[in-house]
Amino acid sequence: MKFGFITLLLIAGAASAQKKTKVTQEKDMSSYLMVYFKDDTHGLHMALSPDGYTFTDVNKGKPVIAGDTIALQKGIRDPHITRGPDGAFYLALTDLHVFAKKAGLRDTEWERDGNQYGWGNNRSLVLMKSTDLIHWSRTILRVDQAFPGLEEIGCAWAPETIYDEEKKKMMIYFTMRFGDGKDKVYYSYMNNEFTKMEARPKLLFEYPKEVSYIDADITKVGNKYHMFYVPHDVGAGIKQAVSDSINTGYVYDAKWYDPEPKACEAPNVWKRIGSDKYVLMYDIYGINPHNFGFSETSDFVNFKDLGHFNEGVMKTTNFTSPKHAAVIHLTKKEAKKLAVHWGLKL
Numbered sequence: 001m002k003f004g005f006i007t008l009l010l011i012a013g014a015a016s017a018q019k020k021t022k023v024t025q026e027k028d029m030s031s032y033l034m035v036y037f038k039d040d041t042h043g044l045h046m047a048l049s050p051d052g053y054t055f056t057d058v059n060k061g062k063p064v065i066a067g068d069t070i071a072l073q074k075g076i077r078d079p080h081i082t083r084g085p086d087g088a089f090y091l092a093l094t095d096l097h098v099f100a101k102k103a104g105l106r107d108t109e110w111e112r113d114g115n116q117y118g119w120g121n122n123r124s125l126v127l128m129k130s131t132d133l134i135h136w137s138r139t140i141l142r143v144d145q146a147f148p149g150l151e152e153i154g155c156a157w158a159p160e161t162i163y164d165e166e167k168k169k170m171m172i173y174f175t176m177r178f179g180d181g182k183d184k185v186y187y188s189y190m191n192n193e194f195t196k197m198e199a200r201p202k203l204l205f206e207y208p209k210e211v212s213y214i215d216a217d218i219t220k221v222g223n224k225y226h227m228f229y230v231p232h233d234v235g236a237g238i239k240q241a242v243s244d245s246i247n248t249g250y251v252y253d254a255k256w257y258d259p260e261p262k263a264c265e266a267p268n269v270w271k272r273i274g275s276d277k278y279v280l281m282y283d284i285y286g287i288n289p290h291n292f293g294f295s296e297t298s299d300f301v302n303f304k305d306l307g308h309f310n311e312g313v314m315k316t317t318n319f320t321s322p323k324h325a326a327v328i329h330l331t332k333k334e335a336k337k338l339a340v341h342w343g344l345k346l
Contacts, residue, residue, distance in 0.1 A: 024087060024331060029273050031335035033133070035079040035091070036325035042067040042075030042097050046133075047319065048335055050346065052272050052279070052327075054315040058342040061319040070138055072124050073097040074105045078158040078215075078266070080326040084170060085163055088131050089328075090194060092159035092172065095124035095140060117154040118180040125159045125174065129194045133338050139195040143176065147200035154179050158215045158266070158324070161190070164246050170194065171246060173204055175214040183212035185229065187247050205241060205250045207231055215324075218246070219269040221278070225250075226300055228257065228267035228280065236263040238282050240300070259305045260293055262286030266324040272296075273329060281325065284308070289321050 032049040043063025047055040058064060068074035075097025082090050098120065100106045112121045123144040128136045143156040159174035173187035186201035205227065207213045213231040220226075227241045227250055238258040241250035258264050263286030271278050280295045280303060294306040294314050309316050316322070330338070339346050 024083070026271075026273060026329065028331050029329035030332040031330040032270070032273075032327055033081070033330050033335070033338070034322075034325050034327045035081045036322040037067075037077055037079055037093075038321060038323060039099070042077065042099070044076060044079055044091075044093070045319070045322065046338070047316070047322075048330075048339060048344070048346070050335075052270075053313055054317060055319075056317045056344065057319040058338060058344045064342065065136075067097065068105075070128070070140075071095040071097070071126055072140055073100055073111065073122060074103075075100065076126055078324045080158070080160040080268075081328055082161050082163075082326075083328055084161075085168075088129055089133055090161045090170060091128040091130070091136070092161055092174075093126040093128075094122065094157050094159065095126050096120055096122040096157070116180060118177065120155050120157065122155055122157070123153060125156055127159075127190075127194055133334065134341050137194075141196065143201075146197055149200065152179055153177065154181065155183070157183075160217060160326075162218050162220070162246065164189070166246075169198075172197065173216055173218070173247075174201075175216070176201065177212070182210065183214045183232075185213065185216040202247075204247060205229070207233075208252050209233055215266050217267045217269060217326075219278070220246075221300065226269065228269060230265045230267065236265055236286075238264060238267045238280070242300075257295070257303060258282055258293060259295065259303075260284050260286070264293060268326045270327040271329075279306075279327075281327065283322075283324050285323075290323065292322060292325065 032052045034047040036045050041063050044065040046064050047057045049055040067076040076093040078094040080092050110121050125141045127139045130136045154177040157175040161170050164171045169189045176186045177183045185204045187204045188197040188201040211233045216229040218227045225243045237256045243249040264282045264284040266283040268281045276298045284293050291308045295303040297303045
């Protein structure tokens with residue numbers, strides 16, 4: 001089968017794909033890449049868009065990387081992708097299969113006792129790096145083994161990365177809890193090889209109420225950092241906190257920024273190429289079938305509701321029910337190479 005073979009640097013010559021490349025700028029970009037997962041596969045999916053409105057899955061709705069080839073739990077969730085200053089693509093994923101018992105991959109619903117460690121209770125993240133979106137290096141990061149005091153974490157979810165221009169390092173941030181406690185977002189810095197954290201994770205933001213909050217997504221706009229996240233506070237939805245610093249000083253804002261009456265999560269912000277408009281995308285898991293919602297803003301104060309996939313201006317052509325996605329820009333050459341690899345006609 002084709003998917004799974006683009007994973008890992010286990011194929012001959014793949015190491016050459018990790019060479020540094022020219023740093024790209026927005027003026028070089030012409031396409032959009034969405035990474036997402038689906039509950040029925042627990043694998044990585046990719047979709048391309050020439051305009052940021054209509055997305056087409058590169059592999060006809062099938063995974064480009066099978067979760068059982070890269071994750072300890074034989075399934076991944078919550079993929080996030082970003083481009084580093086070296087031109088490489090950094091992919092971070094949750095190592096978790098929520099239907100592993102049903103799939104015959106383990107004998108229990110969860111990896112550990114749910115009464116002690118809660119829902120999901122995974123301990124690993126999957127970290128991958130590529131220069132061409134086809135050949136990937138891979139590391140399974142056991143968060144519980146990374147530093148003393150983390151042995152009893154209850155989960156490690158939804159990792160994302162962002163480049164810290166002051167420290168000149170990739171910062172990783174993700175949801176973590178201890179035992180069956182409250183979910184919170186923590187951060188650390190990655191080594192240059194993107195294989196391990198350099199220090200024990202620190203708390204990124206403290207929600208003012210004693211509730212869990214998850215799924216942080218940080219975007220730098222001008223000299224401000226806009227963090228969207230999901231508090232489990234009278235339901236689940238999208239809130240925003242803003243700071244002058246990448247990893248401290250985020251100011252609580254009580255406003256809900258999604259227009260949805262049902263629960264949603266997994267916010268991701270991306271810019272429309274050549275425009276001052278940004279799109280806030282979120283996974284509306286409280287509806288059946290679940291779908292994505294979109295809002296658009298130029299000032300991060302006023303947001304225009306764009307509706308859902310295939311119910312407004314945002315479209316999918318050959319896939320349905322994506323979950324927890326992230327979008328980045330690609331050059332025309334990068335998009336074409338990825339499309340050709342998977343036999344997709346742009």
